Amino acid sequence: MNYLDWLKTLPKSDAEYATAPCPTCLASCGLKYQYFGFADSEFGWKLVWCAMCQTGIQVSRVRIPHGAPAISDTVEQQRFIEEVGPLKLIF
Numbered sequence: 001m002n003y004l005d006w007l008k009t010l011p012k013s014d015a016e017y018a019t020a021p022c023p024t025c026l027a028s029c030g031l032k033y034q035y036f037g038f039a040d041s042e043f044g045w046k047l048v049w050c051a052m053c054q055t056g057i058q059v060s061r062v063r064i065p066h067g068a069p070a071i072s073d074t075v076e077q078q079r080f081i082e083e084v085g086p087l088k089l090i091f
């Protein structure tokens with residue numbers, strides 16, 4: 001399972017993540033995601049991961065949907081990523 005495989009299996013809409021199976025371990029408990037932004041930009045990146053096997057990907061240059069919570073502060077970004085725990089990121 002490489003990066004593109006993961007990317008291709010991601011749901012089209014954020015609402016579907018909660019029921020999307022993990023492409024790696026096939027756990028059906030849904031995928032987690034979080035947007036990360038930059039000040040004064042509608043673009044950012046998105047972290048997607050599975051809470052069961054802690055596998056995930058970073059999707060760069062995504063448009064952050066209006067109203068979606070995005071973390072822009074670098075200290076808070078770091079804190080969030082630490083709370084998620086060590087991820088096996090696929091590049």
Ligand SMILES: [Zn+2]
Binds near residue numbers: 054
């Ligand atoms: Zn998984």
